[in-house]
Amino acid sequence: MEHIISVLVENKFGVLSRVAGLFSGRGFNIESLSVAPSLDPSMSMMTIVTRGDDRIIEQIVKHLNKLIDVIKVVDLNESEFVERETALIKIHTKPEDRAEALRIADIFRANVIDSTPTTYTIEVAGDTKKIEGIINLLQPLGIKELVRTGRVAIAREPVRPVAAQPKRVAKE
């Protein structure tokens, strides 16, 4: 089963290779990995998308925790979470296809962020299905280059029912 694991690490050289080395050394697989500094610049947040049965995921989480540069590990699948990915897609357009390209971008609420007489560069954000959807539609037009960020995810805040407030409070 696919899991998204959020890993808070020290923001210093060599940490990425320790995490990547752990996965390759123990035969765990990484489907995607994204990393950038966290709110506290001395730490970075990694989002790792991986796959495995419960036993493997348990080992992955434990081994990540064991790394000395890892500060906190959260398996997001243990609760609800939201995920997003951004893709930059450069398409090569024939003059007759340019309107169609814009229409597709519009449907997916994607933005054109660069344009030349023969190309468009489209930026799209969303979940995996959405990214794959737009890629499928743009492919017949001729995708020249494609860059995906890999997924980032964040846990959803549990929604607490609003406690009934007494209508009137009398204070002395």
Place this chain on the structure above:
Amino acid sequence: MKLTGAEIFVECLKREGVKTLFALPGGVVLKIFDVLHQQKDIDVILTRHEQGAGHMAEGYAKATGKPGVALVTSGPGMSNIVTALVDASMDSVPLVCFSGQVSTSLIGNDAFQEADNMGLSRPCTKYNFLVKDVNDLAVTIKEAFYVATTGRPGPVLVDIPKDVSMNKTDFTYPGSVSIRGYNPTYDGNKWQIKQAAEAIAKARKPILYVGGGVVFSGASEELIELAEMMNIPVDMTLMALGAFPGEHPLSMGMMGMHGTYWANMAVHYSDLVIAVGARFDDRVTGKVSEFCPHAKVIHIDIDPTSIRKNVNVDIPIVGDCKRVLRELNQILRATVNGEQKELRKPWLDQIHVWQRAHPLTYEQDSNGPIKPQHVIKRLYELTKDRDPIVSTDVGQHQMWAAQYFKLTKPRRWLTSGGLGTMGFGFPAAMGAQAAFPGRLVLCVAGDGSVQMNTQELATAVVNKLPVKVVIINNRFHGMVRQWQDLFYEGRYASSYLDVVPDFVKLAEAYGAVGLRAAKVSEIDDVIQEALAVDRPVFVDVPVDQYENCYPMIPAGGCNHEMILADPPELKKKQAVGTPVVGEDKDTVLTA
């Protein structure tokens, strides 16, 4: 006053209480060696190969419980010590290894004797550091010792570029350090411990399966108390030998691939396996899916990743073995009554039946070739009163030593378990001897293994490390030959050693003592002679070349399905003498 990086390095080592440094110099660490040369507190043992330095540091650490410390140069110095780092990593040996590095301005330029030390050591250390600024040196060294010795111990590498050892700064040594991503768990979960106590009190056929963790955490006393109080037999892994007294009636000896018949039967048929500081290695479990099929499993280990790695666990307890066992004993002591002893009597009776059915045996004909087991048994009998430290190399002789050498106390047994590093034994013995100059340190070696580090004879002689190396010489890589006998129809591919040096002359060439026991009747005298000299000794014992080590669980086999003796067809084949083996005197190198 400002100190150079090299001076800070030496000062830090002194503050950490380092007495012995196993080292080999080179260009980028000369500044450090220069400072070491001008002080008296740290004894520098110059080894002849960096791998030797690494294993010596391991032997030192295993025997003392204190971190072993090594210093090597950049490039080949570093790559040569990698084997020892991997070994220490597998066997949880606290090691602090310092490597030299080219100057920071040259890193990445493919400079002379440059290697990516951080990249080389990352997968084989618990943690590693590159010191880029002399101002970070002292705190890094403090952190290195802290990480190596706390939690599950392991090797740590500190890479020191040349300019860092030359630059100057003010020296202050931190009293303590803390690392926010590193907080080992020492105290076990109380509720889980209570669950474990209840399971132990109820079990009819419990077995303690103890590993090296018991040795590292110094939990032998607690282990003995638990076993005696609850009348539980104790299976030891290779790494645990000595953690529980070998001659104790509850000791089942070693378990696993070459463990005793009864130790393996007991774990297979038990209803409760209490694993303490062990990691369910494949050499212990055999076929994982059929390991202790009838048992509930309690697993006590300081490393959470060891738990449920190979085997499903019913009651996991993450914590230090000593603390967890102490707490467990406390609960059990309050509830224990005579019932448990009665409850387990049939179980112990059953184990005794297994013990009588298939004891460890060999047949020594007084005129025939020397049986390797006999040599080890005699060595044990002749030295057991002197509480020796015993190291081994890797192979058949290692397994025989594990079977026949019954150790009474922990930290007497130095062996390469996880990695199985041939060449480990001799330098490891020297490391232990350096720590305990007055003690008797023995090394049981094979002719194949010992040749992987014989250059350290020079180190032993120069530093007056009078280790006694007994070479079980069958002119084969014996364990390889055994597998070829059993699983490759006796085709001895590259396992026969056409040329084996004359170990007596080899020892003498280095200024050590060389002895040989060629007949059964000579064994005792030769061992006594070796024990009597206060110098390093190689004792060469040519043994029966085709002796195989049993019991044996074939790789991937079940623990209750052991091979107990040579299969009949094998006996016949050997008697015919198919393999071409020359007479000793024809192929021994002579000077």
